[in-house]
Amino acid sequence: MKVLIVGCGWVGTYVASQLLREGHDLWGTCTTAEKALKLARMGLRSHVMNFDRDDRVGGLDEDTFDVVIISVPITHKDAPETVKARFERLVTFLEKLSFRQSLFFGSVGIYPKVSAVIAEDTFDPHELDQKLWLGESRLRSAFPELNVLRLGGLFGLERTMAKHFVGRVCEIGYQTANFVHVEDIYRIILAMVNKKVQGRTYNVVCPEHPLKKDVIAVSAAKYGYGLPSSFTVTDQTAKIVSPERLIADLDYSFVYRSPLQF
Secondary structure: OEEEEEOOOHHHHHHHHHHHHOOOEEEEEEOOHHHHHHHHHHOOEEEEOOOOOOOOOOOOOOOEEEEEEEOOOOOOOOOHHHHHHHHHHHHHHHOOOEEEEEEEEEEHHHOOOOOEEEOOOOOOHHHOOHHHHHHHHHHHHHOOOOEEEEEOEEEEOOEOOHHHOOOOEEOOOOOEOOEEEHHHHHHHHHHHHHOOOOOOEEEEOOOOOOEHHHHHHHHHHHHOOOOOOEEOOOOOOOEEEOOHHHHHHHOOOOOOOOHHHO
């Protein structure tokens, strides 16, 4: 299988490493020569591309792929016009390629901060985070069969919750956790490839949603970190993003059903 990962960051690099182990051919893009060298040493055909800066993004040494995984981020710091320009360049680049299946890594941050159980179609588009929706909708308009994976908070390997709050006041401890382990992301991608899924949007989060303070406590004990100095109760938002559509469509069983298992 020939796979291109556009925007090979933390998740993309993990996915690439697992696919390489399975004997697949991998291409990857990133924004720096240093990261491109690291990817090349792993065994990817790596290319430096910056969709914010390069009006003429260079070509690859291949233009036909089985799967394209798009992991181009949108952050809270990005201005709407920056996101629009970034994704216009991205679409222009992708339109030069041929691929059977495509997946885009979105974010559950697209949903408003409310105490509710949230499915993929709970909210109308105007109620979603407009910058994140801009990226999703621009890609979907260009590629109607695009699959969108709205990822929860990303953990696994060296990423642990507790290390970010050692000795600090934690203001989010009484929020519910919408997290996912990177191993499950990889396995969900494999399941989608095997089932030839097209045009679907999935919430990719653990089925269980403990309080973040409990995730922090378990993480601290497991990995040897200190605890926060205190937890405040000012924010008790019970936002629960549901992965039930994914579980039903793919008949998928999470390796990590709860962030308490990370």
